[in-house]
Amino acid sequence: MTESMLNQYLPDQVSPPGDTLDELLETRGMTQAELAERTGHPRKVINEIVKGKAPLTPATALQLERVLGVPARFWNNREMHYREALERQKERHKLHKHLPWLEEMPYRSMIKQGWIEKRDDKIDQLIEVLKFFGVVSPVQWDEHWCSAQAAFRKSPAFQADPNAVAAWLRQGELEAQKIYCQPYDRKAFRAVLIQVRRLTVEPPGVFQPEVVRLCSEAGVAVVFVPQLPRTRASGATHWLSPDKALIQLSLRYKSADHLWFSFFHEAGHILNDGKRDVFIEEGRNGEGPVNEKERKADRFAANFLIPPKQWAGFVESRIFTVTSIKRFATEVGIAPGIVVGRLQHDGHIQPSSCNSLKVRLEWVESPEKLPATSHSEGDT
Numbered sequence: 135m136t137e138s139m140l141n142q143y144l145p146d147q148v149s150p151p152g153d154t155l156d157e158l159l160e161t162r163g164m165t166q167a168e169l170a171e172r173t174g175h176p177r178k179v180i181n182e183i184v185k186g187k188a189p190l191t192p193a194t195a196l197q198l199e200r201v202l203g204v205p206a207r208f209w210n211n212r213e214m215h216y217r218e219a220l221e222r223q224k225e226r227h228k229l230h231k232h233l234p235w236l237e238e239m240p241y242r243s244m245i246k247q248g249w250i251e252k253r254d255d256k257i258d259q260l261i262e263v264l265k266f267f268g269v270v271s272p273v274q275w276d277e278h279w280c281s282a283q284a285a286f287r288k289s290p291a292f293q294a295d296p297n298a299v300a301a302w303l304r305q306g307e308l309e310a311q312k313i314y315c316q317p318y319d320r321k322a323f324r325a326v327l328i329q330v331r332r333l334t335v336e337p338p339g340v341f342q343p344e345v346v347r348l349c350s351e352a353g354v355a356v357v358f359v360p361q362l363p364r365t366r367a368s369g370a371t372h373w374l375s376p377d378k379a380l381i382q383l384s385l386r387y388k389s390a391d392h393l394w395f396s397f398f399h400e401a402g403h404i405l406n407d408g409k410r411d412v413f414i415e416e417g418r419n420g421e422g423p424v425n426e427k428e429r430k431a432d433r434f435a436a437n438f439l440i441p442p443k444q445w446a447g448f449v450e451s452r453i454f455t456v457t458s459i460k461r462f463a464t465e466v467g468i469a470p471g472i473v474v475g476r477l478q479h480d481g482h483i484q485p486s487s488c489n490s491l492k493v494r495l496e497w498v499e500s501p502e503k504l505p506a507t508s509h510s511e512g513d514t
Contacts, residue, residue, distance in 0.1 A: 148216070148219040148220070148223065149186075149216065150183075150185075150186030150216050151183075151186075151190045151209060151212035151213050151216055152183045152184035152185055152186045152190070153184075153186070154212060155183065155184055155190075155198070156184045158202060158204065162202070166180045166181055166184060169201065172201045173194070173197045173198070173201055174197075175194070175197075186216075189213060189217070190209055190210075190212070190213045191213075192206070192210055194209070195207075195208075195209035195210050195213070226257050228271075229257055229260055229261070229271065230257065232260060232271065232272045233256055233257070233260060235260075235272040236256065236259060236260045236263060238297055239263055239297050239301070240295070240297060240298045240301055240362050240363065240364075241259060241262070241263050243298070243301075243362045243363055244263070244266070244301055244362070247305075247360060247362070249266060249301070249305050250262045250263060250265075250266050266301075266304065266308075267300075267301075267304055268304075279296070279300050295362075295363075295364035295365065295366075298361075298362040298363065298364050298365045299365055299366075299367060299414065301362055302359060302361055302362055302365050302367060302370075302382075302384070303370060303382070303414075305359050306357050306359050306370065306380060306382035307374065307380070309355075309357040309359060310355035310357050310374060310378075310380045310382075311374075313346065313350055313355040313356075313357070314350065315349075315350045315351075315352075315353050315354065315355055315377075315378050316350065316351050316352065316353055317353050317377040317378075318352065318353025318354065318376075318377050318378060318379055319352050319353055320405065322351065322352040322353075323349070323352035323353065323354055323401070323404065323405065324405065325352075326348045326349055326351065326352045326354075327398070327401055327438065329348055330344075330345055330348060330349070330397070331398075331438065331439065331467070331468065332467060333345060334390075334394050334439075334468045334469040334472060335467075335468065335469045338495060342358065345397070349381070353377055353378055353379060354378075354379045354380070354381060354401075354404060355374070355378060355379070355380050355381070356380075356381045356382075356383070356397075357380070357381070357382050357383070358383050358384075358385075359382055359383070359384060360384060360385065360497050361384040361385075361386055365384070365386075366386070366416055367384060367386065367414050367415065367416065368383070368384055368386040368387065368392065368393075368396045368415050368416060369381070369382060369383050369384070369396035369397070369399060369400045369414075369415040370382040370400070370412075370413060370414045370415065371400040371403040371404060371411075371412070371413045372411070372412035372413070373409045373410070376409060379404045379409075381397065381400040381401065381404070382400075383396055383397060383400075385495050385496070385497060388494055388495050388496065389471070389475070389492055389493070389494060389495065390469060390471050390472075390492065390493040390494075390495055391469070391471045391472045391474065391475030391476075391492060391493075392475065393495060394439065394469070394472055395435050395436075395439070395472070395475065396415055396435075397435075398434065398435035398438050398439055399415055399431045399432060399434070399435040400413070400415065400431070401434070401435075401438075402430065402431035402432075402433075402434030402435055402438075403427070403431050405434070406427075406430060406431070406434065407427055407431075411427070413427070413428070413431075415428070415431075436476065439468060439472055439476075440466055440468065440472070440473070440476060441466065444462075444465070444466055445476070448462050448473075449480075449482060452482075454477055454482060454483050454487070454488070455488075456488055456490065456491060459473050459474060459477070459488060459491060460491070469493065470491040471491050471492040471493050473491075474487075474488045474489065474491045474492055475492065
């Protein structure tokens with residue numbers, strides 16, 4: 135074997151380094167017996183290395199370097215790649231039985247969102263999904279999401295399609311890993327929320343990066359992640375570490391007032407609930423929260439966005455026109471669409487009333503997948 139042939143060795147080739155050694159011996163006109171004599175190995179050992187029955191050890195690689203003039207690193211790399219290829223073959227064989235699990239996962243939607251790569255081979259596609267979740271097999275996936283993430287499964291939203299919800303939550307974790315945060319500071323986060331509230335009057339291009347920046351300075355990573363089909367989640371909260379919390383938001387209802395309510399609802403969980411708690415919010419669908427912690431988070435969001443005393447005075451007036459709503463929103467310093475959403479939710483106006491004040495949001499088709507203003511809803 136020439137030096138150029140050695141340099142053309144392909145690591146993906148599944149053949150033992152003994153094949154290369156046998157070829158080289160033939161080129162040099164050297165027998166296995168002579169090589170055994172030159173290296174001090176029994177003939178049987180050399181023969182087993184050539185046949186791939188015995189590993190080519192680092193010590194033998196050094197010996198081959200002296201005898202044959204081929205660097206030890208070549209033989210070590212050859213052996214390493216061969217053993218790795220064997221393990222990959224074994225792993226693929228074991229994963230074959232898990233292909234039905236792949237079909238239960240929303241991997242086609244994940245590909246469409248750009249979360250994972252599309253693979254033509256089903257085993258390769260299964261491996262892509264496992265890499266996305268950071269687990270070695272569906273067995274470990276089930277253990278993690280059924281045990282460590284058991285609290286998620288208590289949510290009605292999780293029951294919609296637990297696999298889709300798990301994928302959405304995992305993407306949130308991956309996005310949050312990219313955000314550097316200062317250690318969580320409850321007092322600082324509370325102060326940040328006051329600044330965030332002022333951003334409700336701004337377009338997404340302004341409020342989105344500012345919300346992320348401000349919250350990161352108080353130890354909270356905020357991520358905007360499009361939901362997958364059948365996810366049914368408008369927001370989620372949990373702690374990535376004792377010093378870093380996560381608020382994850384979708385555009386399930388494609389309305390700015392819903393997005394802001396979800397944000398402050400999740401913020402309420404961070405401020406008032408334990409660090410071991412995890413929450414998924416379905417949104418304000420009229421059915422009401424399922425437990426006291428959710429009801430408390432709802433109250434926090436409603437009262438933080440619109441102070442109770444000012445809200446009571448406005449409701450008592452019973453004048454809910456576009457003009458009066460705009461005036462009140464300006465007085466309290468929030469977007470008028472939030473006032474409309476509150477009036478509709480509390481039953482003071484019809485769901486079809488004053489929707490011209492609501493801002494619709496859509497996802498921008500970009501690698502970041504960020505929300506953007508689409509248009510205001512028209513009155514119907």
